[in-house]
């Protein structure tokens with residue numbers, strides 16, 4: 001925690017570059033995603049140990065990612081099942097699993113039933129933990145989230161920052177403190193456009209499977225530089 005920011009931090013990650021990581025090694029893209037899921041497990045461990053991170057939100061699969069080749073989509077979905085099954089690790093990190101994305105029953109939502117079940121179980125099995133909340137954005141797009149929030153706010157009869165915020169997928173998520181994007185891309189994509197207002201950004205050339213505890217520290221340190 002920095003003196004200027006005494007509450008636990010919210011770090012959000014756009015985990016980019018799995019494909020490039022694999023290509024550089026002459027491996028199939030799917031191997032890059034497998035390595036990416038393992039890197040995430042490691043980052044969760046490191047973040048839990050840092051103690052000043054209260055929320056870690058990661059972009060696991062977007063509303064735009066469904067157009068990728070079927071085998072790749074299938075592989076990424078199975079990795080989500082693996083990720084959501086890491087209950088023992090989450091419990092030993094005292095961390096809660098959370099999810100944001102198009103609600104399963106909403107028009108256009110695409111989360112397959114087996115992933116829905118994995119998400120629901122992971123949330124229930126880790127709900128008792130009191131430490132960091134790890135939120136996976138799956139079948140998530142910020143525009144879809146904001147359109148839904150605006151529609152619901154209109155039904156409530158008032159469209160205001162407060163009513164939009166109340167109607168976000170997870171209204172308990174605080175503002176993001178640092179947004180990380182790996183692999184040299186300096187874009188935001190369609191990720192948490194409401195929640196990132198005013199946040200610091202940390203762009204790194206490193207591809208996601210190579211992102212580690214040291215880089216996480218560097219990302220958090222951006223706040224110290226900003227406060228100085």
Ligand code: FPP
Pocket residue numbers: 015016017018019020021033034036037040058059060061065076079080083136183208
């Ligand atoms: C981008 O790499 C990454 C994604 C499609 C989303 C993140 C997915 C993972 C980290 C894999 C598994 C993670 C979870 C949460 C289970 P890319 O394919 O766009 O890489 P490229 O830009 O180098 O082609």
